[in-house]
Amino acid sequence: MAAHDNKGFSQDDEDKITSSTNETGEPNQDQQTIDWDIFQENRSAAKYVKSDEFWKTSEKILTVIFVGFLFLVVSGTALLSRVTIHILVWHIKPPELPRNNDTNATFQTKQSLYHVVDETWIWALFITIVAPYGFTMCSSLKTMCLKKTRVLHFKSVFVILFFESLHSIGLVCFVYIVLPTFNAPAASIVYMSKLVLLPLIELVSTCTRNGPDNGERKGDTCRYFVTVFGVLLQIGGIALICVYMSWNNLNVDNTVLVIIFVVSAIFISLTYWENFVKSSADKSNWLSHLKWIYQTRRTKILCIVSFWKIIISFITILVLYAIQAENALDGIKAIFNSDESRLKYDFGGHFLGKTDICKAYIPYVVAAVNICSSYICAKAAKTACVTGCQILCFSIPLILTPVLTPFALQGLVSYPDILDFKDCDMFFSRWNLESMENISDSWPLVAGGLLLYISILFISSYIWTTNGFILGKTQRMFILPMYCGIHTDLSLLLNRSQKDKEFDFIREMERNKRFEKEKKRPNQKHDKCNKPEERSKIYACATMWHETEIEMTQLLKSIFRMDKHHHMIKTARQSNVDKDNLLDYDFEAHIFFDDAFESPRIDQDFPDVNDYVKILIKVMDTAAR
Structure with missing residues (x-):
């Protein structure tokens, strides 16, 4: 038996290595055929071949298991996030009357004349909206403490704050006024109307782009027509939903509601403008220049924007309920559980106060489930993009979620006892619910939803052109580090960067600008x-x-x-x-x-x-x- 040293290497192996050169110092004949400049693997030994085949087979099996698990995680958490959002939204304006007044004595009082809203649902929904802003702000503060960041460009910061303020105002109006007027399945269709401005921004950016770009103009013509179809379909879908709102008796002022719906849909679509602006070194293109400033100073800007959006969302909620109440001060007190108030301009007539539909902690439990599922969905989706399985575990599950959600909610509406717990009746199993059983009366809504979904396929078609970027950075593959608290699935689709190479193009622009600035300095050796x-x-x-x-x-x-x-x-x-x-x-x-x-x-x-x-x-x- 060969003797081994303390490193586990036998003397026979040492003799083989030593004998690899002959006495003249020249390589052996069998080694002269090897190109020294090319790394090669020796697979001549059968035992190594068998071992390699075993590990390749094991790798394939583990890959299939991992991809399947990731697909289920993204699909499940995305659907759970959507369902919990619609539960929170629906409780902002519960159904009007119980099916059987004998089953719930609470509504035999004066409150039975109105829709009753528990203010805890309002704040639970607010927490859901601002949770991603809090995550982003904490992450940005951590980066600012540990790394050196660039100086802010205040004019650009004010423009970005203006865009994000419109988004926050539109999102709050959309969630607290528009969506609650529909039942949960119908609201899940209206939910998709948030992309109307994005393709228009892309068209303007494409037509006005001059100078060097990111070097990927090859598919611009095809993308141009896809964007045009996306705009038309999005506008058509929104128009059909407006027709549905005008035709149906929703117990609201339909004209005002349609206006709020259209304006909020436009404001909401502003948030991912950056992904639809083409990169260019031309300073005269102010959108491209603003995008470059945002990307090179993202850490500080995100921290400021996140904090600002929390404040704007909070103020907007206070203003909405102060305007809707018979007395503004009573309305504000009511949402803080200090008083009760009748909301006369709330598109249906709520009574804001305390109810026994659910225990006080239930809304926050639902909000916590939504935040956890959305966060896991976002992290799992990003993992899919950095592991080379974007199409299977990112694109497919997220693009199917808007289709599956209305059917899941319709099933829960048809069988509300599924979510009838001791502490809370989630889907109002004892209420007179309006479902979508009569399709003939809802054809504008169904047709509008179909157009909106097809527009999503067109506008987000870039998610099918790549299978991810192996071990890529988050800022390379995603425009923003976090999701949207309400539109988790759609925000991840729109947040996925259209071109991964754009990250390198922005960095190259930054280096060139820095070099030009150094050259312009007087009395300095360049x-x-x-x-x-x-x-x-x-x-x-x-x-x-x-x-x-x-x-x-x-x-x-x-x-x-x-x-x-x-x-x-x-x-x-x-x-x-x-x-x-x-x-x-x-x-x-x-x-x-x-x-x-x-x-x-x-x-x-x-x-x-x-x-x-x-x-x-x-x-x-x-x-x-």
Whole structure:
């Protein structure tokens, strides 16, 4: 049996490595056929082939399991997020009367004349809306504390704050006024009308773009027609929903409700404008310039914007209920559980106060479930994009969620006892519900929903052009780091960057602008790379133990090439070539040997180096040729 050293390497193996060169110092004949500059794997041994096949098969099985699990997580959490959102929204305006007044004595009082709203549902929905803003603000603060960030461009910050303020106002009006006037299945269709401005922004950006772009104009013509169809379908879907709202008796002022619906849909669609603006180095294109400023100063801007949107959302809720109440002060007190108030201009006539439909903690439990499911969905969706399974685990489940949600909610409306718990009757099983059973009366809503869904397919068609970016950064693949608290599924689709290479294009623009700024400075030498304190320092460090002669030669060749390149740049800088395009650097290479010495003999004061060190010294001449 061969003796082994303390590293688990046998003496026979050492003899094989030592004999890999002949006595003349030249490589053996069988090794001369190998190209030293190309890494090759030796698969001649059958045991290695069998082992490789086993691990490849195991890898395929684990990949299938992982993809299936990720698909179920994204699909399940996206659907759960949608259902819980519609539960919260529906409780903002519950159904009018119980099916059987004997089943709930609470509504035999004066409150039975009105829709009754528990203010805890209002604040639970508010928490759901602002939760992503809180996550983004905390993440930005952490980055600002640990890293150096760029100085703000205040004019751009004010423009971005204006856009985001409109989005927050539109989202609150949409959730607290428009959606509650519909039952849950119908609201899930109206929910899709949030993309109307995005394709218009893309059309304007495409038509006005000048100068160098991100180098991906190949599919612009096709994308142009896709965007046009998306605009037309989105407008047609919104128009049909407006017709449905005008035709049906929703116990509201239909004209005012239609106006609020259209305006809020326009405001909501502003939030992902950045993903639909084409990148360009042309400063005259103010949208592209604003996008560049936003992306290069995103950390500070996101922190400010997130905090601002929390404040705007809170103020908008207070204003809405103050306007709707018979007395503004009573309305504000009522939503803080300090008083009761009749809401006379609330598109249906609520009575804001305390009810016994659910326990006080139930709305916050539903909000917590929604926040957790949305957060998990967002993280799982991003994981799908960085692991190369975007189409199966990101695109397909998220694009199917808007279709599956109305059917899931219709099933819950038809069988509300499923969610009738002891502490809460989630889907009002004892109420007189208006379902979507009569399709003939709801054809504008169904047709509008179909057009809206097709428009989503057109506008978000870029999600099918790639299968993700392996181990890519979040800022490369997603415009914003978080989802939208109400539109989780749609926000992830719209948040996915249309072109992953745009991240590199923005960074290149930033470097070019910085370089131009340095050149314009007076009395300053522009050749920064000649300054030793400003040159890059490159260290090449390798640790060796029992490497073969081939591996040692490959490593030494790489080091010699780096040294040759370093010498060429240094020589070029001493000539009359353009020094601005030369990036100088300092280079050092180190090789550390582990277990480099033989065990010393009794008559030796110092041990000898082992055969591996001798091989390294021997192959230096070969690698340097």
